[in-house]
Amino acid sequence: MALFPQLVTSSLALWRGTAIRAPDGEQPEQPLQLFDMEGCPHCRLVRETLTELDLDAVIYPCPKGGDRFRNRARELGGRERFPLLVDPEQGEVLYESRHIRRYLWERYGHGRVPGVSSRLPLDKGRVVLASGSRLGRGLYAKPARRPERLLELYSFESSPYSREVRELLCELQLPYVVRNCGKSSLNEFVLPAIRDRLGLRYQPRSRNRVELLNRTGRVAVPYLVDPNQGTAMYESESILAHLRDHYQI
Template sequence: MLSLDEARSLAASLAQQGRGIATRPAARQPAEPLELYEMEGCPFCRLVREALTELDLDVLIHPCPKGGDRYRPLVEKLGGRQAFPYLMDPNTGVALYESADIIDYLYREYGGRPAPGGWRLRARTAASMAASLTRAGHGLRAREAAVPEQPLILYSFEGSPFARLVRERLCELQLPYLLRQCGRDQWQDWVLPPMRKALEMEYLPTQRHRQELLARAGRVAVPYLIDPNTGEELFESRRILDYLQTRYAR
């Protein structure tokens, strides 16, 4: 049974109107991961994350919650102000504020096409704001936490209600992580893992990180967390949240 928090996260996904789930891979992949300074609960940051899922672009997340002291000062030093989202592309040297400018850059530089007209619709921003309201401040404010030596790794896609819970906690604890996109690119991806098992359904993912998950862990489900600092690898949002609380929260 869903907890209240899980139900609210599902409501946030519904508010996104199906965005940040499906993927149409970029025409080319960056040689080094993009770097995004952001807050999980920020509606404008969410728009960028939706575009990253749609383009199947991995990104190194530097969480910048309100009251955070790890990456917020760095953003001000790099760009001149504390405003989010802030994207840095180590492959081109480009650094950008403003979600619309970042999205346009991602589509032109890596998608090989202009950003779809839908990104300019106010309705899209309104839907993202509605998703933030549903989460009632989760993923926005900093908590005390230990600093990992290496970034964590999270297999996720933007519209996943369960991965959102993990991303919120990572943001609040200011834990950097490499987000490996697991967007859906075929109809079989929409069948939930328990249903696949019940139907004895043969499932052969075509999306790159879904293939990695199947080879690495024997099944495909998100979120999936890898902590290179401890060697822990975990499915299930509740188990991951317990782990983050025990290992990093103070």
């Protein structure tokens, strides 16, 4: 993976979608559903909020030219417009990133959308620049086989290594559960090699990071679980090769 362009994209987005900003927020019993285009700036705003509220969601990719989930989105909300959030537990179906973010913060973060996120024109500018830097990746459908069971991706929105995986998942219209792994302590912002050299003890606090540590003995993203192939793996290049080999036509 070419890391530098990914770092540029995350920097243009001001690295929003990195840290958990409401660690004590409520978790829905039934998973949220997000009908999404990875390359859409409006969808990016919602995905950032999911990371910042430490919320998992089932992602239904709806790239342009896609034929799997766009009809379902129209049935649920009455039109093909994205992002579309469905909260089955509350019976809510919401369009518009501004409305969705406000709803998520009020319902699961117990507060208002913080800081610059409440100033929509300014906030929208950074995500338009960030999405534009990807030159259409994560926007257009590619032929692919449909998996029987949902994939799982441990990720957080601003992760440069995770973005290219999410772009391909979207292009192949592969539905998945995003397990958000936002950072919740200062030592998580220190590179692991430096943390080890300084002797900093790393003990993750967020539920999905704890799950990764218990499951694999380390914490890194992206981490893909594919129950259809009975496999799980780290490293973006390996994940991309796996998706292309097993699903892309």
